[in-house]
């Protein structure tokens with residue numbers, strides 16, 4: 143066993159850290175949140191130049207063929223600065239599915255993702271099925287010239303900006319994954335801001351034609367692929383949560399050392415010290431499960447999915463505790479939108495709600 | 510001991526219920542409350558004017574100042590009915606905070622000048638206590654008032670001032686003297702928000718709402734007859750006020766109504782774990798409610814709620830916060846789209862249940878409840894010191 147990051151992985155971490163330090167202070171981030179697209183195009187270009195958009199893709203498609211470890215390194219650093227660029231949706235979620243598919247367009251699309259030219263989002267959630275994503279009501283049915291899509295998809299991350307969508311639908315009572323262009327006839331998109339300052343879209347499909355060459359996977363293959371995508375995505379947002387927890391407790395320690403009440407730093411009060419210790423402990427425990435899950439996914443361990451559920455539960459629990467304590471210890475400043483600390487709480491709340499919340503994964507873990 | 514309410518109390522309850530469901534009630538306010546839409550300033554005025562029109566505005570005041578003179582049990586029933594009828598909370602700043610200070614420590618002229626407008630809701634008051642450097646340690650406050658002839662000249666700043674953007678008047682704790690013991694140089698001053706030299710700047714909270722403000726004072730001239738009581742006694746008055754503010758601070762009636770709503774929403778969710786959490790919360794609420802009743806009974810016997818009321822603040826806010834978490838949990842992933850506290854434009858609503866977005870707003874907003882009104886840590890310090898004697 144070796145639980146050390148390689149030099150290369152540490153270099154990647156340094157690189158992301160440096161980028162965030164120069165480009166991602168609170169004010170930079172506020173500007174991005176206020177923009178219509180909800181992300182910064184210059185940043186995205188830089189992600190491409192730095193090679194980050196190529197991280198998980200295979201070498202023959204122009205990628206670096208890096209695995210879950212590198213992804214978690216990236217996401218942990220993203221989490222510290224609360225990066226909002228659509229890396230999860232366009233690179234991780236779409237990338238996982240595209241990489242495993244065999245459609246003719248595959249290398250061209252991946253190249254465009256890597257170069258930053260195109261963004262692709264996965265449309266998996268729906269209004270009425272909760273976290274049982276695979277039981278979806280959107281249908282992919284066969285017609286004379288290929289297939290046709292009908293139904294609606296919700297909460298599509300970066301949905302307002304994506305050039306293409308990978309849509310989860312039901313075909314012959316089984317799951318299917320199909321690729322469609324954002325500007326295809328019959329597709330309408332409405333974009334919303336999310337609670338944590340990102341964006342998501344509602345997609346409605348009315349007889350949208352899909353050629354058979356755009357079918358990414360069908361039946362069991364689609365199911366396996368989709369579940370794999372969920373596992374990797376959960377791992378990434380968990381790593382992000384670990385980064386956000388680390389920043390939250392460190393910022394809180396800093397703040398309580400500087401804030402004086404009753405003629406002394408409030409960090410002198412033991413009740414607050416213990417709270418911060420609890421925040422630290424939860425962060426470390428989360429990091430442990432995160433690393434375990436990363437290594438299991440990396441080695442295709444059959445237990446990986448179960449650990450991913452355990453991790454998601456821990457992230458939910460710890461995120462709530464760390465986020466709430468951080469706000470509480472900042473007093474009024476904690477609930478001010480002008481301080482970063484409340485934005486971490488919002489991100490923890492969003493992360494808990496995505497891909498199955500704490501309760502969903504407790505049930506899954508038990509089953 | 511007897512757990513039941515008297516005939517008269519029940520009749521009283523009926524009267525209130527009928528009044529709140531009567532045709533004079535401002536329906537636009539109820540509609541917004543039901544939908545979880547934020548109320549405008551005018552909505553709040555309409556609601557308070559309605560309460561006044563029923564003669565209920567001074568629900569916690571003695572009759573001699575135009576109040577109802579109700580017993581603690583009647584007050585309890587009244588607040589319950591307000592919650593059941595989905596009314597907004599009666600704003601505490603005029604009625605429960607500055608009003609009692611004025612009628613207890615003010616002179617006749619001040620009583621005549623300010624009390625009727627509070628009852629009729631002609632003036633909107635805000636509370637100017639906290640400062641950037643003085644939150645939990647309120648007595649360290651620095652906003653200065655210097656007497657020059659028949660005016661005080663006020664300089665300094667207040668912060669977190671709730672709804673100052675709507676306020677006509679602010680009651681402030683100011684420093685009139687630098688004393689050895691910091692509590693002794695504090696005075697209680699009433700200031701017209703239209704006085705030159707006052708600037709109000711919004712502070713946006715994490716739910717995106719504009720509820721609190723910074724208020725800056727630069728050479729603000731305040732007539733000396735707007736000082737309450739004696740110079741240097743402001744701290745005593747403020748402490749008196751805190752004791753008054755405790756009435757209903759646990760928020761039990763509102764939580765009860767919200768809890769029923771949550772039970773209805775989730776009745777077909779088939780989620781045993783969520784049901785268990787709801788039941789646990791309900792049990793905690795029962796214990797809290799009866800604790801409040803015990804406090805009320807003690808007041809009715811002529812007692813004064815002391816540090817025990819800190820229990821109501823601590824547990825009440827914990828329960829309120831847990832309730833908001835359960836709503837968020839119930840809404841699951843559909844909490845994601847969020848465009849601010851006013852919700853979505855009518856032609857643009859995302860998928861998922863309509864309670865999802867207001868739930869997040871409430872969850873984020875209610876983090877404040879364990880911070881304001883004396884943070885929960887400070888409340889525990891009070892209990893430790895005053896009750897446990899440690």
Ligand SMILES: Cc1cc2nc3c(=O)[nH]c(=O)nc-3n(C[C@H](O)[C@H](O)[C@H](O)COP(=O)(O)OP(=O)(O)OC[C@H]3O[C@@H](n4cnc5c(N)ncnc54)[C@H](O)[C@@H]3O)c2cc1C
Nearest residue numbers: 411470471473474636638639644645669671877881884886
């Ligand atoms: C939404 C909102 C509305 C408000 N409305 C008003 C208003 O209308 N008027 C007004 O005057 N004020 C208002 N306040 C201010 C409120 O009263 C203060 O925020 C509160 O007193 C805490 O002060 P602080 O924010 O400076 O935090 P601090 O005092 O800096 O406290 C930071 C943290 O340290 C803890 N702490 C401090 N001292 C101790 C101690 N001795 N032992 C243990 N822990 C300690 C606190 O509990 C808190 O967790 C409002 C605040 C909020 C958030």
